[in-house]
Amino acid sequence: MLDDFLVRAALAGLGVALAAAPLGCFVVWRRMAYFGDATAHAAILGVAIALGLSVSVFAGALGVALLMALTVSALTARGYAMDTLLGVLAHSALAVGLVAVSLIDGIRIDLVAYLFGDILSVSRMDLAVIWTGAALVLAGLAWRWQALLTATLNSDLAYASGIDPKREQLVLTLALALVVAVAIKVVGVLLIAALLIIPAAAARPLAGTPERMALGAVLIASASALAGVWLSFLYDTPAGPSIVCCAGVAFALTGTVRAMGITNQ
């Protein structure tokens, strides 16, 4: 079954969706959208470094994404004006990465595959990496769930209960870098943030508790991943953007459902 590239693509999309959706809820709740962007865009620099040094692309992307996430996290803690700074970091990292890729001699690499993903060429090895990464992220979120929620709600409430919000932030930072590294193959660096934010935002109007929102985001992200892969196969469209399109449609639908529900009451 795994011999079929379409099955592998669907499984890869599903794996990333499972991890990205609940993490994306925290990204939304904590207003870290740009944070996700900066981390994801930095990953292209990691790809360039990995290709230059002939090491695994996954390792390069993970390393640089982690470095970027930690930097941004540290700067946030110092109270910098974040939107401007993150904008600078996100786009500079992307630009530096693109330049670095072009400077690598000898290898003609398919830049588009890293920018927009290349889910239809996912190998068994890629699948193993994606599902291991996704399992780690999910396990980390489940382990820290109560503490993460408390720290997200109010850092002083967390401190008073003996929870260190900085440590929880670090958990999220690590999870974010991991999701970015495994998602490159699936949606590419330009659209990873979309996969984090859109399913969570789509789940928000229908959810009454954080858990239901996370579950809704997982369902929406999974459905979008499967539908996106299928559509891209049918109509020969790029898979990553197709997945994000499906999630965008889900967002429009849930928003409309909610709006109609309110006017009916």
Added chain:
Amino acid sequence: MRLIETKGLSVTLGRQTVLHHVDFHIDRGEIVTIVGPNGSGKSTLLRSLIGAVAVSGEIIRAADLRIGYVPQKLHIDPTLPMTVRRFMGLPRRHKAAAIDAALERAGLSGLEDRQMADLSGGQFQRVLLAHALIETPDLLILDEATQGLDQPGSAAFYRQIEEVRADMGCAVLMVSHELHVVMSASDRVVCLNGHVCCEGQPEYVASAPEYRAIFGSGTGGALALYRHDHDHDHAHHGHGCAQDPLAEEAL
């Protein structure tokens, strides 16, 4: 029994030293109120007691001290759905029956499934209080907990605090601007202005020259509650809290 004690506590935020060598303590079952002008470090003192700010000096906490904290303001991001029941289960989950009982005690029955964002100001404060109490804390810390409540609302809130102390025996540490209400309910008042200016029973503090220097003698409401008025002026304006704490140290 000492629940928490600070020795020579100093806090620097940015370049500004907010607290200078504060020696403070609160004992089991005590109600202590911190008063002081804006920017006097009241909230910072509370936040350092819960471990939320980096401090120099010593903070000694009783073993297994459970703190219930009611923040000055709790902003819940609109993207975060949160029912009252779910909020009560953070950071530790509780049985539904325990949550129902806690909400009923706080007069919030029937609001379990309401979104936090849809509560009125008074309901929200009562939920925060119920949330702090569900862990049966040894020490309840309230930072301007009645901000945004009208006078009957805050009076009811403070009555509830006294009931809580009577029922649960926990110590209560509060910061408030509402001197007249708060001081009459306290066992001890600490007047803070970057350092501890004076402390003691409400009657003593209300008549202390250091307190007068900050709040003037025109805080009629605070004084009206006491049996006798120290309504004359000690001509201490410009002294006490108004002076530079560093200069005081040099003495």
